[in-house]
Structure formats: structure tokens, C-alpha cells
Amino acid sequence: MKINPYLCFNGNCAEAVALYEKAFNVKAVVEIADEANNLVAHAELEIGGTPIMLFDAPQPIKVGDSIMISITFDKHERADVEDTFNILKADGNVIMELGETDWSECFGLLVDKFGIQWNMCQN
Numbered sequence: 001m002k003i004n005p006y007l008c009f010n011g012n013c014a015e016a017v018a019l020y021e022k023a024f025n026v027k028a029v030v031e032i033a034d035e036a037n038n039l040v041a042h043a044e045l046e047i048g049g050t051p052i053m054l055f056d057a058p059q060p061i062k063v064g065d066s067i068m069i070s071i072t073f074d075k076h077e078r079a080d081v082e083d084t085f086n087i088l089k090a091d092g093n094v095i096m097e098l099g100e101t102d103w104s105e106c107f108g109l110l111v112d113k114f115g116i117q118w119n120m121c122q123n
Contacts, residue, residue, distance in 0.1 A: 005069060006053040009114060013040035013056040016114045020045060020052070023087040028054075047071070063115035070119040073106075081106050081122050088112045 009016055017028045017040065024047045033041030039056040046052070048071065073081045085098050091113035098108035098120070106122035 004051050004053055005067075006055070007063075007067075007116060008055060008057040008061050009040070009063065010060055011037065011039060011056050012114060013043060013054050014038050016112075016116075017043045017045070017054060019087065019112070019114075020047075020054075023084045068117035068119050070121070073120070073122045075105075075123060078106060078122060081108075081120055085110065085118075085120055088118055 007016070014030070014032075017030055020026070021028055024045070026045045026047060028043050028045035030043040031041045033039045033056070041055060043054040044051055045054075052069075071084070082098060085108050089110045089112070093111045095109035095111065095117075096107070098106055101107045104121045104123070106120075108120050109117070110120075111117050
């Protein structure tokens with residue numbers, strides 16, 4: 001069995017894909033459903049070996065309230081944690097800045113500008 005996150009957006013999926021490509025230094029495969037409005041029928045990118053799928057919902061939705069994506073970086077990836085966090089926090093809301101906690105040398109929480117919650121931790 002395999003579980004893959006599938007994130008829904010309100011007409012701004014293409015913008016989200018561009019942000020995530022930059023934040024995680026990956027390239028997405030994108031299928032445009034409506035070229036005039038730049039709506040995404042399906043997009044997929046891989047982060048740390050896990051496929052993340054994205055699309056523009058056909059009707060308005062409330063994004064992110066009950067979903068958080070957790071990313072765990074290896075000890076030697078401190079610069080990657082900081083770079084990714086800083087890219088995703090632009091125009092978003094930082095819940096907890098990156099810093100040392102009882103459980104991690106580097107941990108932070110944020111909600112990106114699309115309403116997706118991200119939990120970043122370095123082991």
C-alpha cells in the first residue's frame with residue numbers, strides 16, 4: 001500500500017507548483033485543464049522520494065485547515081531546511097520560526113500563502 005498527498009487549490013495551483021519547485025529544487029509534471037485560466041488538471045512532483053499530487057478544484061474549497069505536510073531533513077541538510085522554510089514562508093504565516101527544540105536541533109512550522117501547513121524538522 002502507498003499513500004500520496006493530493007493537494008487541492010482554488011485556481012492558483014500553477015503558482016503553488018512553481019513555489020514548490022523552487023522550495024524543494026524539483027521539477028513537476030503538469031497537465032493544464034483550462035489554458036485560458038491556467039487551471040491545472042493534475043500536477044505531480046516528488047519530494048524526498050514521495051510523490052505529491054496537486055490540482056485546481058472544480059468548485060471553491062477551503063484549503064489546508066486539517067492537513068499538515070511534515071518534512072524531515074537529515075542532519076547534514078541544515079542549509080536545505082533554512083532555504084526551504086524561507087521560500088515557503090514568503091507571503092505566508094510563520095507559526096513557529098526555525099529553532100532548536102527538545103526534539104530537534106532545527107524545527108519550524110508555517111502556513112504557506114496557499115494555506116498549506118508545513119512542519120519542518122532536522123534529525
